[in-house]
Amino acid sequence: MEEKVDLLKKANIYFDGRVTSRNYTNSEGVVKSLGIMLPGEYKFGTKAAEHMEIISGKLEVLFAGMESNWETFQGGSSFEVPANSSFEVKVEEITDYCCTYLNE
Template identity: 35%
Template structure:
């Protein structure tokens, strides 16, 4: 379960804006230097390219995803967690606003 508050983090003020503002996030760093983003996804279907490995935790809402190597949609809902391998692509679609936390792993 994700905490409702994050202590000892540094947040960037500039937003990461995708799909004409339909997906937005803010980048943060924990005390240990690990990178994360907190964001929202509005209703729609989106494809994302992944650099570093991502571990996504849904904070609120429900969505469907297609992960690399899969060909069918499957449902995820808060507080589900899913992983996307480095250097890949995935799809997500939702009929509602979804809030998420994404942790990045470059090793």
């Protein structure tokens, strides 16, 4: 449970609804979003660096500049993406995630 957070009601909707998320700010002022990715292939860009916690599901991730070195992540694992970068994902199982936007 994330306690005493400020939750933005309006959803973020990407890729025709196959990826959606909700932004919130926790009690320490950290901005996060809880999201769902349906099976499929997507590419995301980052402004701030991001910490991606996989709550449940399964996906492969290709970090920018890593040529074809796809890495698999499942529920309970996490990864980070630098600021002003990008990453591609191949979602194999519906993935529930929490993204934390990092201040650097």
